[in-house]
Amino acid sequence: MSDTHTGEPPLLRTAQNMIVENDDIADTIVLRRPPARAEVMAEICRQLEPFQADDGRAITGATVISKDLSIDSLAVMDMVMDLEDQFDVSIPMNVVAEIHTVDELADTILALSARR
Amino acid sequence: MGLFDRHAGLLDAYRDVRMTGADPFQIRMERVLSPTEAIINGKKTLLVGTNNYFGLTFDPSCMEAAIEAIRAEGTGTTGSRIANGSYSEHVALEQEIAEFYGKKHCMVFTTGYQANLGVISTLVGPDDFLLIDADSHASIYDACKQTQAEVVRFKHNDPSSLDARLRRLGDKPGNRLVVLEGIYSMLGDSAPLKEFIAVCKKYNAYVLIDEAHSLGALGEHGRGLCESAGVLDDCHFIVGTFSKTLGAIGGYCVSDDPDFDILRVTTRSYMFTASLPPSIVASVRQALRIVKAHPELRTKLWDNVAALYDGLAAQGFKLGPEHGPVVGVHLPDRMTAIGFWRAMLDAGVYVNVAVPPATPNGVSLLRCSVSAAHSHEQIAQMIDVMTGIGRQLGVLGNTPKLRVVGSSR
Numbered sequence: 001m002s003d004t005h006t007g008e009p010p011l012l013r014t015a016q017n018m019i020v021e022n023d024d025i026a027d028t029i030v031l032r033r034p035p036a037r038a039e040v041m042a043e044i045c046r047q048l049e050p051f052q053a054d055d056g057r058a059i060t061g062a063t064v065i066s067k068d069l070s071i072d073s074l075a076v077m078d079m080v081m082d083l084e085d086q087f088d089v090s091i092p093m094n095v096v097a098e099i100h101t102v103d104e105l106a107d108t109i110l111a112l113s114a115r116r
Numbered sequence: 117m118g119l120f121d122r123h124a125g126l127l128d129a130y131r132d133v134r135m136t137g138a139d140p141f142q143i144r145m146e147r148v149l150s151p152t153e154a155i156i157n158g159k160k161t162l163l164v165g166t167n168n169y170f171g172l173t174f175d176p177s178c179m180e181a182a183i184e185a186i187r188a189e190g191t192g193t194t195g196s197r198i199a200n201g202s203y204s205e206h207v208a209l210e211q212e213i214a215e216f217y218g219k220k221h222c223m224v225f226t227t228g229y230q231a232n233l234g235v236i237s238t239l240v241g242p243d244d245f246l247l248i249d250a251d252s253h254a255s256i257y258d259a260c261k262q263t264q265a266e267v268v269r270f271k272h273n274d275p276s277s278l279d280a281r282l283r284r285l286g287d288k289p290g291n292r293l294v295v296l297e298g299i300y301s302m303l304g305d306s307a308p309l310k311e312f313i314a315v316c317k318k319y320n321a322y323v324l325i326d327e328a329h330s331l332g333a334l335g336e337h338g339r340g341l342c343e344s345a346g347v348l349d350d351c352h353f354i355v356g357t358f359s360k361t362l363g364a365i366g367g368y369c370v371s372d373d374p375d376f377d378i379l380r381v382t383t384r385s386y387m388f389t390a391s392l393p394p395s396i397v398a399s400v401r402q403a404l405r406i407v408k409a410h411p412e413l414r415t416k417l418w419d420n421v422a423a424l425y426d427g428l429a430a431q432g433f434k435l436g437p438e439h440g441p442v443v444g445v446h447l448p449d450r451m452t453a454i455g456f457w458r459a460m461l462d463a464g465v466y467v468n469v470a471v472p473p474a475t476p477n478g479v480s481l482l483r484c485s486v487s488a489a490h491s492h493e494q495i496a497q498m499i500d501v502m503t504g505i506g507r508q509l510g511v512l513g514n515t516p517k518l519r520v521v522g523s524s525r
């Protein structure tokens with residue numbers, strides 16, 4: 001970095017916008033701010049849409065994932081893997097087992113990303 | 117709520133299956149004739165779904181060794197090794213398997229299922245992390261239920277997905293154990309092990325690999341993917357089974373860890389079940405000698421794999437991603453798979469049918485397993501029968517397509 005040459009103050013690195021050196025190659029990633037709840041909800045609904053019940057009931061926070069939708073437990077776990085990568089968190093399997101509603105899933109993701 | 121109400125969904129699905137007239141989960145082998153033939157429904161049937169990779173179930177020397185052992189030491193041990201003690205042959209078998217891998221320690225279990233269940237659930241405990249491939253075998257998933265470690269799944273055969281999950285653990289204390297399989301049991305694909313090992317090294321994670329379907333099949337000496345990928349020393353724990361290539365029953369785990377033997381008094385699936393009977397130990401020891409002495413069996417197996425895989429691919433079947441002793445044939449849905457399976461059986465060919473929820477990504481498959489004991493004629497018969505039924509059921513077009521699906525890695 002050219003800080004020493006220009007005499008400018010060093011880059012401010014805050015928890016909100018942190019550049020993490022992943023390894024010694026020029027492979028850096030930018031950790032995003034914790035996502036907004038609406039963003040997480042929208043993504044979960046998008047992922048669950050293909051499993052929506054025939055009666056056309058909309059997916060809401062209160063939707064019970066394993067009951068109100070036609071999704072089996074394996075597909076739930078696969079969806080969780082996609083959400084994990086989207087929001088850069090890992091949800092342990094025993095935690096997934098305790099999640100019943102869309103709201104609970106969103107809250108888990110938000111809690112984990114806040115702790116990041 | 118009745119005890120069985122929770123299974124209502126499965127009962128419905130099972131009823132659908134039985135309506136086709138045959139129940140794939142209650143098939144009866146009326147008489148087994150050889151590693152590749154049995155009488156089913158009164159008819160001589162070609163077996164292409166028995167994991168009998170080297171065809172050793174009827175090897176005369178293995179059978180003689182088992183018979184002799186029964187005469188010498190009886191039919192069973194009637195207890196576990198920590199309660200009733202080990203027979204000299206248990207210890208000899210463990211030494212021979214350890215030597216086979218060039219590892220210091222080996223523990224033998226009564227099944228491969230129990231080896232995975234016990235070793236994986238015991239190696240990691242509270243505050244540790246267990247990372248498993250999403251397509252892991254049921255025995256690995258069951259270990260996850262038994263362990264007190266935190267369990268995270270990564271995407272099947274995807275080292276970057278594992279990398280992301282190890283990275284997210286950050287500097288949390290606790291051991292990391294990564295579980296992989298040499299060859300996956302449904303689609304016959306192998307793990308990109310070298311790449312996985314590189315990720316594990318980067319994060320200081322231990323590696324356990326299940327070579328259930330790759331023992332004998334992969335590597336210059338048949339040790340499995342750990343050998344063919346050249347990373348034997350980087351695999352801290354190797355698990356395997358006697359129930360496939362070695363033609364008997366039982367499981368094992370080998371390791372160089374100096375404290376490995378403590379597992380003998382901490383692993384419940386080792387401590388609280390009877391040990392292998394003398395006949396099994398004797399036939400497995402002989403089968404292992406055959407694996408070492410007859411590398412041509414491996415060559416024959418892969419020749420048969422190539423013939424079956426390429427033959428089916430040329431007809432237009434959609435197969436697993438690469439050559440493997442397991443050849444998974446994709447079918448559009450559960451009922452087609454079951455109808456196809458039934459038609460194959462009526463035509464005298466037995467394969468496995470695998471449908472959700474036992475399959476990855478909800479796919480429906482006919483799962484074929486190839487043996488070194490299959491003749492060229494038998495493989496040709498298998499392709500003919502499958503192609504005929506594929507056309508009849510509209511799974512294939514009416515003219516063969518010369519299209520090769522997938523490639524071998």
Ligand SMILES: Cc1ncc(COP(=O)(O)O)c(C=O)c1O
Nearest residue numbers: 227228229253301328357359366
């Ligand atoms: C990948 C894998 N691991 C472990 C096992 C369990 O082996 P066993 O039959 O010895 O219990 C199997 C076989 O079902 C398997 O496919």
